[in-house]
Amino acid sequence: MRETSGGGKRPTVKDVAAAAGVSAPTVSRVLAGNYPVAPATRAKVLRAMKDLDYVVNAHARGLAGATTKTVAFVVDDVTGPFYAYIARGVEQQAASEGRLCLLCTTHGDPEREFAVVELMREQRAEAVILVGGAWDNEVYKERMAYFAKALDKSGSHLVLCGRPSLGEGVPALVVQYDNVGGSYGMTAHLLSAGHRVICYLGREVGLSTSDERIEGFRRAHADHGVELDERLILPGRFQIDDGYALTKRLLAERDDVTAIFAGTDMVAIGVLKALREKGIRVPEDMSVVGFDDIPIAAELTPALTTVHVPHEQLGREAVRLALRRSEGAATDRIVLGTHIVVRDSVAPPRRQRS
Amino acid sequence: MRETSGGGKRPTVKDVAAAAGVSAPTVSRVLAGNYPVAPATRAKVLRAMKDLDYVVNAHARGLAGATTKTVAFVVDDVTGPFYAYIARGVEQQAASEGRLCLLCTTHGDPEREFAVVELMREQRAEAVILVGGAWDNEVYKERMAYFAKALDKSGSHLVLCGRPSLGEGVPALVVQYDNVGGSYGMTAHLLSAGHRVICYLGREVGLSTSDERIEGFRRAHADHGVELDERLILPGRFQIDDGYALTKRLLAERDDVTAIFAGTDMVAIGVLKALREKGIRVPEDMSVVGFDDIPIAAELTPALTTVHVPHEQLGREAVRLALRRSEGAATDRIVLGTHIVVRDSVAPPRRQRS
DNA sequence: GTGAAAGCGCTAACAG
DNA sequence: CTGTTAGCGCTTTCAC
Numbered sequence: 001m002r003e004t005s006g007g008g009k010r011p012t013v014k015d016v017a018a019a020a021g022v023s024a025p026t027v028s029r030v031l032a033g034n035y036p037v038a039p040a041t042r043a044k045v046l047r048a049m050k051d052l053d054y055v056v057n058a059h060a061r062g063l064a065g066a067t068t069k070t071v072a073f074v075v076d077d078v079t080g081p082f083y084a085y086i087a088r089g090v091e092q093q094a095a096s097e098g099r100l101c102l103l104c105t106t107h108g109d110p111e112r113e114f115a116v117v118e119l120m121r122e123q124r125a126e127a128v129i130l131v132g133g134a135w136d137n138e139v140y141k142e143r144m145a146y147f148a149k150a151l152d153k154s155g156s157h158l159v160l161c162g163r164p165s166l167g168e169g170v171p172a173l174v175v176q177y178d179n180v181g182g183s184y185g186m187t188a189h190l191l192s193a194g195h196r197v198i199c200y201l202g203r204e205v206g207l208s209t210s211d212e213r214i215e216g217f218r219r220a221h222a223d224h225g226v227e228l229d230e231r232l233i234l235p236g237r238f239q240i241d242d243g244y245a246l247t248k249r250l251l252a253e254r255d256d257v258t259a260i261f262a263g264t265d266m267v268a269i270g271v272l273k274a275l276r277e278k279g280i281r282v283p284e285d286m287s288v289v290g291f292d293d294i295p296i297a298a299e300l301t302p303a304l305t306t307v308h309v310p311h312e313q314l315g316r317e318a319v320r321l322a323l324r325r326s327e328g329a330a331t332d333r334i335v336l337g338t339h340i341v342v343r344d345s346v347a348p349p350r351r352q353r354s
Numbered sequence: 355m356r357e358t359s360g361g362g363k364r365p366t367v368k369d370v371a372a373a374a375g376v377s378a379p380t381v382s383r384v385l386a387g388n389y390p391v392a393p394a395t396r397a398k399v400l401r402a403m404k405d406l407d408y409v410v411n412a413h414a415r416g417l418a419g420a421t422t423k424t425v426a427f428v429v430d431d432v433t434g435p436f437y438a439y440i441a442r443g444v445e446q447q448a449a450s451e452g453r454l455c456l457l458c459t460t461h462g463d464p465e466r467e468f469a470v471v472e473l474m475r476e477q478r479a480e481a482v483i484l485v486g487g488a489w490d491n492e493v494y495k496e497r498m499a500y501f502a503k504a505l506d507k508s509g510s511h512l513v514l515c516g517r518p519s520l521g522e523g524v525p526a527l528v529v530q531y532d533n534v535g536g537s538y539g540m541t542a543h544l545l546s547a548g549h550r551v552i553c554y555l556g557r558e559v560g561l562s563t564s565d566e567r568i569e570g571f572r573r574a575h576a577d578h579g580v581e582l583d584e585r586l587i588l589p590g591r592f593q594i595d596d597g598y599a600l601t602k603r604l605l606a607e608r609d610d611v612t613a614i615f616a617g618t619d620m621v622a623i624g625v626l627k628a629l630r631e632k633g634i635r636v637p638e639d640m641s642v643v644g645f646d647d648i649p650i651a652a653e654l655t656p657a658l659t660t661v662h663v664p665h666e667q668l669g670r671e672a673v674r675l676a677l678r679r680s681e682g683a684a685t686d687r688i689v690l691g692t693h694i695v696v697r698d699s700v701a702p703p704r705r706q707r708s
Numbered sequence: 709g710t711g712a713a714a715g716c717g718c719t720a721a722c723a724g
Numbered sequence: 725c726t727g728t729t730a731g732c733g734c735t736t737t738c739a740c
Contacts, residue, residue: 010508012717023727028719036725053504058476059416060717063732068413078445079438087432091459100473103457105445119454122412150407154364240653269653276655299594299623301630301655366733377711382735392709414733417716 011052020048031056032066062124071319072102072120073129073161074113080238081294082264082311086131086161089315097323099126110135117147117158127157127322131315133209134163141166148172157325161318164208165333173325174333175318179209182307182338183216186261186289189305189340191224194348195259195287201246201271202236202263210238210263213291217261238263243270251278258287258349265290265297265306272300283347293341303343310336365406374402385410386420416478425673426456426474427483427515428467434592435648436618436665440485440515443669451677453480464489471501471512481511481676485669487563488517495520502526511679515672518562519687527679528687529672533563536661536692537570540615540643543659543694545578548702549613549641555600555625556590556617564592564617567645571615592617597624605632612640612703619644619651619660626654637701647695657697664690 013031017024022041029035030045037045048054062068073090075083087103094101102125104116113130120128128151134140145166148158152171159173166172190198200217204210214233221228234250236242243262247270250257262268268290275282282288282302290297290306297304317334324331367385371378376395383389384399391399402408416422427444429437441457448455456479458470467484474482482505488494499520502512506525513527520526544552554571558564568587575582588604590596597616601624604611616622622644629636636642636656644651647662671688678685 010717013719014717024717025719025728026726029726032719038725041726055472055475057417057478057717059413059422059478060732061719062413063411063417063716063734064718064720065732066719078432078441079435081433084433084438087457088459091432091457095459100477101457103441103445103455105442105449118409121409123454124411124413240649269650273653295594296623296650299627364733367735368733378733379712379735380710383710386735390709395709411733414716415735417718417732418734418736419716420735 010057011054012057013054015052016045016048016054019052020044068124068126069098070100070102070123070125071127071129071322072104072123072125073131073315073318074104074106074116074120075131076108077105078103081266081296082292082309083131085294085311086315086318089312089317090129090131090319091315092312093316093319097319099319099323110140114143114147117144117151121147121150121154121156124154125156126326127159127319129159129161129315129318129322130163131161131318132163133204133207134160136164136206136208136211145170145172155326157322159318159322161314162209164212172332173318173321175314175321175336176334177309177314177336178338179212180216180219182291182309182340183213183261184220185216185338185340186291186305186307187217187220188224189342190259190261190287190289190346191220191226193259193287193346196226196349197229197256198232198259198261199250199257200233200261200263201250202238202242202267203233204237204263205235213263232257236263236267238267240266240270240273243267244274245270247271247274248278251275251280259346260286260288262288262290265292265294265304268304268306269296269300272304283345285350287346287349289346297341298343300345302345305343305346306341308339308341310338364411365408366411367408369406370399370402370408373406374398422478422480423452424454424456424477424479425481425483425676426458426477426479427485427669427672428458428460428470428474429485430462431459432457435620435650436646436663437485439648439665440669440672443666443671444483444485444673445669446666447670447673451673453673453677464494468497468501471498471505475501475504475508475510478508479510480680481513481673483513483515483669483672483676484517485515485672486517487558487561488514490518490560490562490565499524499526509680511676513672513676515668516563518566526686527672527675529668529675529690530688531663531668531690532692533566534570534573536645536663536694537567537615538574539570539692539694540645540659540661541571541574542578543696544613544615544641544643544700545574545580547613547641547700550580550703551583551610552586552613552615553604553611554587554615554617555604556592556596556621557587558591558617559589567617586611590617590621592621594620594624594627597621598628599624601625601628602632605634613700614640614642616642616644619646619648619658622651622658622660623654626658637699639704641700641703643700651695652697654699656699659697659700660695661692662695663692 106113293308460467644660651658
């Protein structure tokens, strides 16, 4: 680890080869380690590398054919806990398989998502992982299918993580979690507790995740023979503020609701805040549940009953699936389970109790 | 956007050149756009690129001399809100300057941090941004200084974001925020409210961030002529669980504490939980403050009084500084201010009030 | 304006 | 086991 006084340029394999009195390929071989090299020469080469403070040039390596060792993941926004935990899974698995992570954000803009995928094509990432809900329209699906094919053609993989498949024949891998089931289970839980007027708060129109959660909500009502007032499904984004504002409005508009199913835990935080301000106790006066089971959910007052989503595992599986696929595995779809976590934010409805 | 039926290989500049009836350099020139090309030829080339669905190979480009257009940022863990918000700033600024982001995590392990910086050297990232507190010991500083020099020599920049300089003469950029000032201000706030026995909860020994916050805590006490009982500074990590466990222990050990200064907002969440379980009201029976001002802080019960840190701006400035520096700017250090945000978790101590 | 030639740093065939 | 010879895809000189 001696200081090299050298000029501005970095040493190359050639320099190392010269210093060690061998040829460039030999240096390359000790670098790769997957080829027999005499212990003596190997030592000399290693020595020279240390002396020159040599580091390979990843780009040259990538060009020359050796694989890129890079996976890309693209999310809406890193600060959302949902994405953050998936990102952690992705990063961990990638690191443990010797891959680097490229991170891109789209801020919910499909145009930017396309642009980003194109960039990843330039980077020749081994896998491009698209995280979170997708836009459920044909134009979008077709364009993305195009990218899936393009990536596939150049030996790369598109992974849809937490979003639905692009259809038969599109070369994309899917790592899903059971939105419908989780939502169904939670709704059934509320229904079983005696609630009959449940508000679903935070429907992002056209977003696959949201649509699936609402489907579970609907099905549970149907299976329990409870008629669902469509006006109880309130549109809104998946943020704290939306939960807050929508709850305020809901409270102003009707007083028969006994439970609120928030589209995400973040939404639920806003709901709880609004209720607290109005002096409405949870769960005595109103039951509140969320979706995601982000760590904060357990720390809220009251601790939030919610649907657990295996975020980290989702991220990990996305990377594994893509890398295994490159090695010839046939699996192209994984669905992880979800389950409800009962804490303190649900009670039977008020009127039934008194 | 027509489908190209081609084999498994990607089209290259040569292919495009052939299809357009020009030479490879010409294609390169329209790609770069920074060189005069006849409108007619440019059109032909553009056309050919579309037809072949051509995308440049970022590695080949990187090799041939054009800059890498990549910044790396390395954090402890993406799921920590502190890091997540800085990450968002970094990513946004990078994207807006046409750069890609490489994300690496270290899980608080210095060894891994060194390994990661080495990897970034291979990648030839334009900037390597190290985020969050650093280990305040000489061996660490020396090794990192070595990397700073190595990066500098190859035209790249090391940026220390939210951590102290490595010393004079080390070619590293620094983007800091005022830990000492924020902590001082908050402590003064508590002292002014009448608190005399304040517990500082969550000291990560040897971590620069933690040390600085405690320094502010000390100074404020000194300036206000209040003697500080060293046993009131409790060691612990910056997590929810630590806040919870330490508070439990604190409560069991002494009953003269009237305010708790949590090392971070996350720690404060744990503190609030423990107090709630014990039936201790905040702020009536105990004042609680945090550090960071993560968005959740405003949603807690009660809303948390805390020190605001400009996370996103920190990330953005880190990228800007590095990129400007490459363009010849002289600045190598930026310090952003912090300030306290008063919400509902502080009140005068109980005994004074009654 | 555009083409021809050369080379970025590395690895993958082949020989020997 | 190791050296020689090519070539990855792109961008640069430098001529024309």
